[in-house]
Amino acid sequence: MIVCHCHGVTDREIRASVQNGARTCAEVADCCGASSGCGGCASLVAEIVHGERRRLAMVRSDAAASPLACLAGLSDAPGAFQPA
Numbered sequence: 296m297i298v299c300h301c302h303g304v305t306d307r308e309i310r311a312s313v314q315n316g317a318r319t320c321a322e323v324a325d326c327c328g329a330s331s332g333c334g335g336c337a338s339l340v341a342e343i344v345h346g347e348r349r350r351l352a353m354v355r356s357d358a359a360a361s362p363l364a365c366l367a368g369l370s371d372a373p374g375a376f377q378p379a
């Protein structure tokens with residue numbers, strides 16, 4: 296869906312900008328141009344940016360809480376299983 300009609304930027308492009316490291320609406324504007332024209336899309340761009348940041352934070356915390364995360368670094372422990 297096109298969010299920014301001034302620059303033809305879609306919601307997917309805005310989310311991709313956040314996934315590629317943009318953290319603020321200004322950084323997203325630098326990345327894909329969204330909300331850098333008339334400003335009419337600014338509130339929707341902000342909503343998408345913050346939503347994507349929340350989603351990424353949840354994905355990262357889920358990965359850190361994974362049962363396998365506790366195995367990181369154990370292969371060097373004395374007596375730890377060493378695959379052949």
Ligand code: FES
Nearest residue numbers: 299301332333334
């Ligand atoms: S609609 Fe996005 S800057 Fe104008």
